Amino acid sequence: xxxxxxxxxxxxxxxxxFVVSLxxxxxxxxxxxxxxxxxxxxxxxxxxxVDQERxxxxxxxxxxxxxxxxxxxxxISGVLVGDFGISFEWQQPVSNLIWERMALSVTLATxxxxxTWAVAFPIGVYSAVKKYTLGDYVITAVGFxxxxxxxxxxxLVLMYIAVVFFGTDVSGLFSExxxxxxxxxxxxxxxxxxxxxxxxxxxxxxxxxxxxxxxxNLLDELHKPYVTTARAKGLSELRLILKYPVRxxxxxxxxxxxxxFPQLISGAVITAFVLSLPTSGPLLLQALLxxxxxxxxxxxxxxxxxxxxxMLVSDILLAVIDPRIRYR
Numbered sequence: 594x595x596x597x598x599x600x601x602x603x604x605x606x607x608x609x610x611f612v613v614s615l616x617x618x619x620x621x622x623x624x625x626x627x628x629x630x631x632x633x634x635x636x637x638x639x640x641x642x643v644d645q646e647r648x649x650x651x652x653x654x655x656x657x658x659x660x661x662x663x664x665x666x667x668x669i670s671g672v673l674v675g676d677f678g679i680s681f682e683w684q685q686p687v688s689n690l691i692w693e694r695m696a697l698s699v700t701l702a703t704x705x706x707x708x709t710w711a712v713a714f715p716i717g718v719y720s721a722v723k724k725y726t727l728g729d730y731v732i733t734a735v736g737f738x739x740x741x742x743x744x745x746x747x748x749l750v751l752m753y754i755a756v757v758f759f760g761t762d763v764s765g766l767f768s769e770x771x772x773x774x775x776x777x778x779x780x781x782x783x784x785x786x787x788x789x790x791x792x793x794x795x796x797x798x799x800x801x802x803x804x805x806x807x808x809x810n811l812l813d814e815l816h817k818p819y820v821t822t823a824r825a826k827g828l829s830e831l832r833l834i835l836k837y838p839v840r841x842x843x844x845x846x847x848x849x850x851x852x853x854f855p856q857l858i859s860g861a862v863i864t865a866f867v868l869s870l871p872t873s874g875p876l877l878l879q880a881l882l883x884x885x886x887x888x889x890x891x892x893x894x895x896x897x898x899x900x901x902x903x904m905l906v907s908d909i910l911l912a913v914i915d916p917r918i919r920y921r
Contacts, residue, residue, distance in 0.1 A: 599909065698874070764868050810845060847910045862878050
């Protein structure tokens with residue numbers, strides 16, 4: 594039944610991705626004009642002469658004079674064979690621009706997710722088991738602060754502390770000598786040494802939120818009859834909590850997989866700008882502002898793919914950890 598469920602979900606994702614790609618492509622082209630209109634406006638603002646004949650030639654070359662459905666078909670048919678088109682602004686294949694940034698974004702999102710789970714799970718369990726104690730009040734206060742503070746503000750404060758008190762620059766994901774260097778073990782080690790700060794910053798709000806959810810769900814489970822029955826049978830308190838109520842309260846952790854990846858990748862744009870992170874968020878925003886439809890469309894399509902994969906993994910894990918959930 595599990596294999597059938599997975600196959601059915603994958604088959605359903607194909608028309609979903611098609612519809613999403615069509616909507617995304619339409620939204621990119623929704624603002625008035627196109628990339629060349631934006632390009633001409635930028636030239637005019639800087640005082641350069643706008644050659645209308647050249648713009649028309651470029652519009653014909655890129656197919657911007659074609660109807661919407663023709664442009665979409667030209668793009669999506671290329672995507673199916675691995676060709677995401679040419680970036681108008683960067684004048685190079687989109688695939689050359691997105692893969693390294695997407696790889697760094699997925700690495701950062703995965704690390705943030707693992708950090709969030711590793712911190713929120715034990716703290717949430719402790720806060721529920723030791724409710725209304727001093728530790729619970731401290732965790733609650735810190736959690737509210739974490740929820741209230743924007744991640745970019747935390748980034749600015751930590752950068753200021755690092756520069757003023759420690760004389761070091763904590764922006765970026767690589768040291769200066771490794772930014773343009775080819776991938777090697779030394780570059781991976783340098784990445785790991787810089788990765789912890791954005792992970793902590795981006796994971797602060799999610800950790801606070803999941804801690805509160807874990808506490809609330811576990812408090813609901815701790816007083817149910819099956820817990821009382823298990824305790825009456827002589828199970829130790831630690832084994833009892835971990836085996837039954839914690840397992841039932843884990844659902845929010847697993848269910849966040851569906852939206853955590855795309856949210857961390859696309860939702861950390863301001864933080865990525867502040868920390869000068871070479872991730873996909875700033876490039877996606879730049880592509881949207883410039884109406885670089887092939888570059889922006891590729892990012893949006895990949896984010897949708899991450900959402901579909903995340904939801905599939907989330908549903909499968911939910912069915913594994915919670916016997917109340919059935920595939921049918």
